[in-house]
Amino acid sequence: IDRSMDFSTITRLDILIVAFWQVLLLFNVQLLMPIFLNYMPKQKCEGLTYHRAFCYDVQGRCNKCVQGCEESICVGNDTCFHDIKKNYIFHSAADDYGQFCNSNLRFIRVDTVQFLGLLLGTIASVLLAETYGRRRVLLSALCLGLPALFFSGEVNHVGWFYLFRFIIGLCNGAGLVVGWCYVNELIAAKKRALLRLLSSWPLARLIMTFVCYVFGDWRIATRTLVVLCLPLIPVLYFVLPESHVWMALRGHRLGYTNS
Incomplete structure (x- = not known):
C-alpha cells in the first residue's frame, strides 16, 4: 500500500492547512457574488x-x-x-443602488469591475510574491480585502460600492494564485492530494449560497461572510510560516530551517 495515501499520517498541521485553504476559497468565491448582487425579481x-x-x-x-x-x-x-x-x-445591491436604471452605469457591471480587479491583482500579486514572499503578500491581500468586503456592504453610494468590489477583485487575484501556491508549497508533497480531496471551490460556493439564502439580504450576507473569513488573518499571522520553498529559492537558509 502506498503510504502517501495513508490517512493515519495526517497531522494537525495538515488539517489546519486544508481548513485554511477552504476558508480562503470562501473569500475567493466572492468572484461569484455578483450573481446575487445583480439579482432582481421579475x-x-x-x-x-x-x-x-x-x-x-x-x-x-x-x-x-x-x-x-x-x-x-x-x-x-x-x-x-x-x-x-x-x-x-433576496434583497440585492441592484435593488438598493438602482444602477441598472442609470444609462451610464448599465454597461459598467459590478462583475466586470471585479474581474478587472482580479486580472490586475493576479499579475501584481505574482510579481510581488516572488520578491517579498507568499505569506507576506497573501496576508497583505487579506488585510486589504476583508475590510473592503465589509465596507462594500455598508456604503450607500454606488461609486464607493464599485470601488470596494474592485479592491475585492484585486485581493481575490492574490488569494487564488498566491494562496494556492502558498498552501501547495506548505503542505507535504505526499499529502497535496488532501487539498483537492477535502477542500473545493464548489463547497465554498455552496456555503456562500446558503448564507445568502438564509439571510435573504445582501448586506447581512456580506457581514456574515466577512465574519466567516476573519480567522484567516490571525492563523496566517500567528501560526502558519512562510513557504520553505520560497525561502530556499531566495537563499534564506535560516528562514528555510525555521519554516
Whole structure:
C-alpha cells in the first residue's frame, strides 16, 4: 500500500492547512457574488400591505417602475400581491443602488469591475510574491480585502460600492494564485492530494449560497461572510510560516530551517 495515501499520517498541521485553504476559497468565491448582487425579481411590489402597495413588472433589472406605471398589476387581486412578495427571495445591491436604471452605469457591471480587479491583482500579486514572499503578500491581500468586503456592504453610494468590489477583485487575484501556491508549497508533497480531496471551490460556493439564502439580504450576507473569513488573518499571522520553498529559492537558509 502506498503510504502517501495513508490517512493515519495526517497531522494537525495538515488539517489546519486544508481548513485554511477552504476558508480562503470562501473569500475567493466572492468572484461569484455578483450573481446575487445583480439579482432582481421579475415583479416587485412597493408597500407592505395589499391596499397601499404598487406592484409592477421589473424591466431590465431596474429597481423602479419603467413601463406601465399608471396602475398596479395587482389591482383587485390580493393573491397577486402575496405571490409577488413570496417570490421576492433576496434583497440585492441592484435593488438598493438602482444602477441598472442609470444609462451610464448599465454597461459598467459590478462583475466586470471585479474581474478587472482580479486580472490586475493576479499579475501584481505574482510579481510581488516572488520578491517579498507568499505569506507576506497573501496576508497583505487579506488585510486589504476583508475590510473592503465589509465596507462594500455598508456604503450607500454606488461609486464607493464599485470601488470596494474592485479592491475585492484585486485581493481575490492574490488569494487564488498566491494562496494556492502558498498552501501547495506548505503542505507535504505526499499529502497535496488532501487539498483537492477535502477542500473545493464548489463547497465554498455552496456555503456562500446558503448564507445568502438564509439571510435573504445582501448586506447581512456580506457581514456574515466577512465574519466567516476573519480567522484567516490571525492563523496566517500567528501560526502558519512562510513557504520553505520560497525561502530556499531566495537563499534564506535560516528562514528555510525555521519554516
